Amino acid sequence: MKSLDPRVNRLNLPDNWSSELEKEELDQLATYEVFVQPKEGKPYQHEGIVHASNEDMAFVFAKEQFSRRNTCTGLWVCATQNVMVSELTEAGKSVYEDVSDQNTSQSNGNDKFEVFHLLKRGKQHIHMGRVEAANYDEALIHAKAAFSEGKPALNVWIVKSGHIFHSTLEDVVIWHTLPEKKFRDAIAYKAMDKIKKFKEEQAAS
């Protein structure tokens, strides 16, 4: 048997190769969470995950996995292990209902933390803003004071600002030609219209 794809035929793959290429368990690279800013002035939103060996690699992968369509003005990546996650609430209850109003910690550390809210099940986490705190628990208390007005947060992510690898102002040009790349969207091909037209032509002939 030959492949329809000439590139595959050129590889001269052996007929029986499954046993040689068994993968080791857990051979995947670590994961990084990717956040995209779709437009200037809009909040960053979680777009997905890439596997990578470090944050530089995660960034170059994330750029094409999650900002190759529509528009984009900025990109953040953060190792998954550095994202602290709250409980997921049920029935529209806010995570902050169970968070103390009072900061009992005596520390006066001032690390910076980025706060993300999930506002609707099945949607993306959205960046709400930054708080200063000594640790993650304190950051959650400060986040309650700063961001608990409005729609309930069904889940909260907190990330140290220093753990985020981000695009620079000069990098913004890498997305400048995106609006011209409509050919990357399935809709640009008007496939259903073409199928319909083809069927009509078939029926008429």
Place this chain on the structure above:
Amino acid sequence: MTEIALKELLYKIADDQLILGHRNSEWTGLGPLLEEDIAFSSMAQDKVGQSHAFYAILHELGESEPDTIAFMRNADQFHNCQLVELPNGEYDFSLIRHFLFDHAELIRFQMLAESSYEPLSLLAKKLQGEVRYHVMHANTWIKQLGSATDESIKRLQGSLDFALPYALGIFELSPHESSLIDNKIFAGEDALKARWLESIEKVISETQLNLPDATVASPVLGGRTGLHTEHLQPLVEEMSEVFKIDPSADW
């Protein structure tokens, strides 16, 4: 006279992009990691798109339609350097070629952004961002694998030694260099080569790789005047297969 020089410049830029774009697209579905497969394929698509934009300028200057230029020529009518037509080989070679070529392309676009020929300066400015990412991608991989394991360093070094003479062929002098320089259309291949060497040296010095002495290596020339390896004609035939069956094909 200037128009001949300008057309020659546009053809070689566009042909480099089309041929390398097609070569790199051969990795689609076969890349080493899913994320890299998508990134490399996207950049290949960028390159083909860029070639279209340069062919469009050529069309404005009286040459054929972009599709006709791209698909209806034989290998000996292409002006690409031989570097871009070489088979993909293993991923180390494809990465090294990507690194060597894209550094040159980014600097070429930066120089062309100053061109006195406005359609060219506008296009170069517009495309700089895309190539900035391509170079960022190449540098990230070269820095990563250029200092990773004995195998990765040995493989990249072997590919670098092999590819450098071909890469020097990017800067093959045109008979019209002085016309381009005097008319401020393009500051010339020699100026480009000097800046390119500086640019790749900077990245290589951050790895355990050694840049071969570019003053000793003999450049592989001829591509700009239609002299190609045996690998180009099969590529052109495969690339133009659909167009030749049905020139009106669309999807």
